[in-house]
Amino acid sequence: MRRGAIGILALLVLWEVLGRTVFAGTRAVPPPTAIVQQLTRDGFAFYWPNVRTTLREAGEGWLWGNAIAVVLALVLIQFPLIERAGMRLALVSYCLPVIAIGPVLAVLFSGDASKVILAAISVIFTTLVGALVGLRSADRTSLDLVRAYGGGRWTQLWRVRLRFSLPSLFAGLRIAAPAAMLGAIIGEYLGAESGLGVAMINSQQSLAVERTWGIALVATALSGAAYGLTALVGRVLTPWAPRASR
16 A cells, blocks of 8 residues: 555656656646646536536446346356357447447437447446356356255346356446446547536647646546445445455
């Protein structure tokens, strides 16, 4: 913990020095103090409407994408014959170029729907892989015991597999949280009225370098907070899961 704090402090000091010396002429990399001053000047009135819009889009996309991924994982684990086709479909959704499909979605759907869909697409594959790994990690002895007492595949799923899947599922959900933020911001880049992506485009066009960096740092902080909150919920709900040693 102490080493990490020292490393971050050293990075900030180096950033400050480079921003005031090497990059002082170009202003491409402003020092952290200038970014903080700009954040303070912009204040809550500037950031909150944009943050609220992006969080709503990312949150809805996170919920829909993860719901689709979990349902698909349950279906694939119960019907192995269609697993290969289902995984290929999920992989295709993961590999779709967001920049290419974003404008198409913006034309097909009005309002925030296109941003929500992009955020959902960004999380499906990650959560699906985590859920499948967890469902397959179920204890073989417990599965055999359920079968011995007359339980079928669905009984094994509800009684055994779901509990064993939670640690791996939450590992996928942790990664999905920043991915949903990224999908929503990219969607705003391709067409929106408000949000962090729109604010960043406007600041870039007006050559407000410090504000651009400030928006990027706010987006990064929100993604980190979403990751940490998901990790905390996973830790609380899966106390039996093994933890990494310090």
